[in-house]
Amino acid sequence: MTDAAPLRPQNVSAALPDPAEFGAMLCSRICHDLISPVGAIGNGVELLQELDRGATEGAELQLIGHSAQMASASLQFLRIAFGAASPGDVIGMSAVQRTARLWFSFQRPELLWVDAGGETTRSCARLLFNFLQIAASSLPRGGEVSVVATRDSAGESLLEVTAAGPVVSPSPEAGAWLAGRATETPAGPRDAHYLAAAAHARAAGTVISLHKDETCLRLTADMPPGV
Structure with a gap:
């Protein structure tokens, strides 16, 4: 041998x-x-x-x-x-919503997401779930997390997650991390969803928009077709 x-x-x-x-x-x-x-x-x-x-x-x-x-x-x-998540790999939206609702049943905030049928890509679901983690972790005293996830006939998807509550406190470095920029304060394990969201958005060829005030945090992304 x-x-x-x-x-x-x-x-x-x-x-x-x-x-x-x-x-x-x-x-x-x-x-x-x-x-x-x-x-x-x-x-x-x-x-x-x-x-x-x-x-x-x-x-x-x-x-x-x-x-x-x-x-x-x-x-x-x-x-x-x-x-x-392989490019173009699809998953039923009902399964995505069911998984999200089950996870939120053990979180402080309430999930508001109008039932929708059809399919979405795993890449979209992956970025969306990181948005949900950011939103939930930004509401330490509870509140509401609402979701808009639509897909047009051309295959382009809009993801929008809004967190609203008495206290909205994402990481101070949220904007920089979501934009893929390095910061003086290194990210820790509890911040993994910010870095993952930025990496997933970059891989999909899109950017994340972040809006925040004292009572609201909104994350949006337009996902191009085929991802």
Whole structure:
């Protein structure tokens, strides 16, 4: 048997995709692998509830069930927000809305989004979900997050997310990060959705518009056809 050639660093790096897309692929893989076991925990709790229907449900079982539901909602949401999205790959709008509503059921703000049918691209859904994270994290005392997501006959999509509440406090560096500019204050893990939104917008060939005042934050983007 012939010995295999050693894998040198240049051989490996040549096979790697763009760093941002590689990160998205890793996120997709992690979420995919975790969704099934987390879902199984939730199914197990439901089975225990069915088997002991006459008994009073204990606090322990309630905590496990609630935590499993919250983890599943987060994984499904983050899989779209940070996961890989091939150009032109489509997803049903009803599935997008269902995932967003499930995630918002564990957040402080309320989600206002008129039901809409049809399809959107995964790239649009990915940017939209990062907008939703920015909006939700900007409302520490709760409020309302409203969504407008339309797609015309030419395939161009308009994304608009508005956060309104008693306190609207996005990161002070939000404008710079969304524009892809470096700042003196480095972004941390809690700011990942700002950087992801900027990267996704750049990959789609669009820019993000940000408007903010004391009671409102609005994010918009026009997504060109084919992304």
